[in-house]
Amino acid sequence: MRKLLPCLLLLALGSPARAGDVAVDERGRSLRVAFDPASVVRLGVLGGAEHAGAFEGALELELGVAYRTVEPAGEGAEGVSWTLEHRFAWTRLRPLQPAAGGAPALDATAYAGGFMRHSAEPSLTLPGSPPRRVFFPFDIGVECELGRLQLRPLEEGLERLEVGVARAGVALDPWRAGRPGNDLRLVLGVRYDVELTGQPGLADAQARHRLAPFTAAWARFRWQDEPGLTALEVLADAFPHWSPGPGWDVGAEARARVERVLVALDDQPLALVAEAGWTHRPAGPGGREAEEEVRLLLGLALSFQLRGPR
Numbered sequence: 001m002r003k004l005l006p007c008l009l010l011l012a013l014g015s016p017a018r019a020g021d022v023a024v025d026e027r028g029r030s031l032r033v034a035f036d037p038a039s040v041v042r043l044g045v046l047g048g049a050e051h052a053g054a055f056e057g058a059l060e061l062e063l064g065v066a067y068r069t070v071e072p073a074g075e076g077a078e079g080v081s082w083t084l085e086h087r088f089a090w091t092r093l094r095p096l097q098p099a100a101g102g103a104p105a106l107d108a109t110a111y112a113g114g115f116m117r118h119s120a121e122p123s124l125t126l127p128g129s130p131p132r133r134v135f136f137p138f139d140i141g142v143e144c145e146l147g148r149l150q151l152r153p154l155e156e157g158l159e160r161l162e163v164g165v166a167r168a169g170v171a172l173d174p175w176r177a178g179r180p181g182n183d184l185r186l187v188l189g190v191r192y193d194v195e196l197t198g199q200p201g202l203a204d205a206q207a208r209h210r211l212a213p214f215t216a217a218w219a220r221f222r223w224q225d226e227p228g229l230t231a232l233e234v235l236a237d238a239f240p241h242w243s244p245g246p247g248w249d250v251g252a253e254a255r256a257r258v259e260r261v262l263v264a265l266d267d268q269p270l271a272l273v274a275e276a277g278w279t280h281r282p283a284g285p286g287g288r289e290a291e292e293e294v295r296l297l298l299g300l301a302l303s304f305q306l307r308g309p310r
Helices: 004-013
Strands: 022-024 030-032 040-051 055-073 080-094 105-119 123-126 132-135 139-153 159-173 183-198 206-224 230-243 247-265 268-281 291-305
Touching: 040 268, 055 291, 105 159, 105 183, 139 183, 159 206, 183 230
Parallel strands: none
Antiparallel strands: 022 030, 040 055, 040 291, 055 080, 080 105, 105 139, 123 132, 139 159, 159 183, 183 206, 206 230, 230 247, 247 268, 268 291
16 A cells, blocks of 8 residues: 555656656756657547537647657667557546437547557567567557547437447558657557447447458547657558448548647646547447548646656
């Protein structure tokens, strides 16, 4: 218990700034000027509009925990590093849905991870006797996501629950920037989702299973400046999939997001967030037709730091 308490305090209050993360102004005051946007406890509020047949106001709460580490090995031309990124309980909550009588909507992911290998030289080593090094012009790794829940009330008095049971893929990065938060990941993998549609509480819900057998593909571009004050992410995701009965269909999603730190409150960054997104949902159970949704959001996010930039 004594070891657990400091960890809980760290999550609640964020980590103290390291010497390289602070600057001193003309009055001798220490100010934190560098952050890690991927190692945080996040609390955000975003407002804007969404279009799913008609434009309406949207208010979202964002919360969750993210953590990133870099594990280097070797030096010079032999140098290799692994960037390990984790997200836990990352949640988007819409407390009010005007078109659904004020019922809340939820988009929560239990765990998402990315693990990327970067070598100083673009190469891979093939085991053998002797081992051989071959040219390989990509950083390589894997991405995975477990337990994504999307709950949304429908206008006709029904509820829809989309369960992203699991997805995983092999990631290649042709950019090879070699700096955390700067990459272009091209991913190909598998995905399994289940969609349930029924009355509120999902009583007597109808189900549709969706399986993408190495037909799920997504591309993710990310950029951040060195002190972590500005971060940009662009995602494009498409998953041709097969369902029992209907056969093949396609779902897709695209999103662009930019964050800019405005001020640090007791060394914790408060950022302005702008996000635009588009989602295509394929036809669902119970005769539900395919639909599209567009989102435009602007808001603020407070990030309690778990570590400084590396």
